[in-house]
Amino acid sequence: MRFLPAPLAFLVLISALLAGSAPLLAKEKDPAQEITSQLICPCSCGEVVSGCICETGMSMKAAVENGIKAGKSKQEIIGALVSQYGEVIRGAPKPEGFNLIVWIAPFAATLLGFAIAWLVLRRMVRRRSELATAAAGAGSPAARGTMPFPAVRGLEEDLDALRARAEKELRQMKQGREA
């Protein structure tokens, strides 16, 4: 755990950051904003209503606030607005019928992608171990790295020896420099 101090510093940083904004985090989100942030202004501005300042948007905000004051539920308020302006004001389409596709497809694609990646990887791993056994079965020593053939394996041993020598010389050089 000798690297602990540095990550700890970052932890302190992250906590400080959260502490700094703590007063803001303490309160719950305004219920009106929770509804208006799910709606789109039907006029040409196309903004999310919570951030919209055009006339239509402002009147929708007022409708939501009045609805909350009258004790209506979120569904009732949204339902009333949808019947007035149409489905287009829902920021995300209702997950039913044809529109289910847009909700399911991204996650389905992600899972499918993971499955394919897993299968491809497994095939690649298996093919590699088959290669290794085949090489071993042919009488050569157990395959190392990516070079299953004896001649190449010899070459690799040479390379290892060379590398070791180079590293040794480098160390000596560095020691010489420090001294």
Added chain:
Amino acid sequence: MSELGRLSLLLGFACSLFAVGSIAWGLRTGLSGPLRGGRRAVWAVCGLTVLAVILLERALLARDMSYRYVAEHTSKDLPLHYAFTSLWAGQEGSLLLWLLILSAYGSAFLFAYRKRLDPFYDAVAMVIAAVMVFFTGLLSFVSSPFRILATPPPDGMGLNPLLQDPGMMIHPPILYTGYVGFVVPFAFAMAVLLLNRSGTRWIEEVRRWTLFCWGFLGVGILLGARWAYIELGWGGYWGWDPVENASLMPWLVGTGFLHSVMIEQRRGMLKTWNITLIALTFLLSMFGTFLTRSGVLTSVHSFAESNIGPWFLGFILIAATAATALILYRKALLESENRMDAIVSREGSFLFNNVLFVALTFATFLGTTFPVLSEAVTGTKISVSAPFFNRVNVPIALTLLLLTGAGPVLSWKRVTASVLKRNFMLPAFLGVIAVLVALPFGATGVYPLVCIFGAAFVITTIVMEFARGIQARKSAETGALPGQVVSLVQKNKRRYGGYIVHAGMVVIFLGVLGSSVFQKEAHGPLRNGESLKLGPYALTLRGVTDHQRQNASLTTAIVDVQRDGKFVATEHPSKAFYSKSQQPMTEVALHTTPMEDLYLILGGVNEDGSASIQAYINPLVSFVWVGGLIMVFGTLIALSDRMRLRREEKPVP
């Protein structure tokens, strides 16, 4: 003058056609003459495009209203610098800017490889020229910026007020430098397939071009976000608007490629996948231009809608078909050289990372185009907007964040249990602690907590990587910690530049988390002297004034801001009425601190003299911009790396 402009574009079209034909002939016959001729033609297109741009700029600056483009996008009272930048305010000018950057890339490419005699580089130039054919053709025959009005109006229609912002002067050119640049990696990939080239030398070159464009695209996206934040006045910086999505998609796929390219370089695997990603990045950047310019989807960016949509769609289809056909035809070339050792390895994590990047792109693509599709099938108009993307893209992005932490601590080839334990324990531990620390501060919900865990995890792994690198070099070097970090980064700029980019991304995630989940809002009509409470702030209206600017009149509310009872500043949210458009524009007042932005909008002045004030507290927004700067810094470090070719082919004589 307009004839000269049209002529230069027409000549550019001819030169691009000649370049494609001549290089193709040269490649077929092996003659060097046609190759040289083709290269020169690419240079010529660049020169002709520069001429066309100069001519159009001259007309814009002189407000020559006989040009339709000038009359539609400028006015006589428009400040000079906005007249200059109205080159990219409309469709024809934007296409001309596209072509300018494209031809500049073509020339830069030829210049960079001027000493290489390998015909491979001519083939790359040929693909770039083929894209030039499309754009010069479009500008010559379909959407000419040099159209003349029979009776010039006395004054123009003016520039869209949204575009009259300093951010708009640099956002489009920088974004386009990213967008258009993906032509070069695409051209490399196509040339490899056309010439049946093996070897991985090209992939290192492509990586650098891609990194360059990717960096510019990222900066362009953030500048766009910054512009939206200041200019659109809805309290946020990213609205999942179709055109924002259009610029995000090539960036996402490009990011995926920048990761998986490492596997190809190190292990010679995933070649088909990488070429597919390159092609997809280019096609998506073309699709982005199509979305912006076709008017298929309503968007704040569709300033000019017109008939070029089918042309773009046709070009994208042709390019996609050609790329797919070539990839299938050269399947043998793209065989993997190596086999995997284990699924849980860095290669494996990169593949999963790629799946997530592509899935994120797919979700964005589907969501962006779905309203069109749904209306065609069901007949009902629907919206797919921020509320959708926040529910679908956010979990995928968070998974990606977690993987960002996992990837670097997995070793190449194979991971042993002890390595796994050593590398994962500390980050996971600190991640849990960060979550525990965050809980009492009101961070609730799965996504915020996962985000906090992921952020702490990733940052810890990055710090551990740096620490380990320094540890390993300790025997060789001594000195102060900053010096050691610098020398470590210099040793492997690609790796540590990448980690710095990751750190920047984490900072952006935290900024997004803070400003989206913890945003606070208050609004209401205020009379003089009345106050609005918002969190620790009290906003007091001190008065409303009117004044005149060069081409607009402004109504400004004077608002005193107090935080916890102490006076902080006087802010001036305004509404501007531009003389030409007559639609009111919001001029946001921002009070920025490192931890939060106070964001004030003047909704309007009511009949009873009260001012409608809308106010937001956006926590941690500055993190988004700072994170962007960190990412740019990391990208620059990674780019500065000298080519280190691990698996270089034999040099071509």
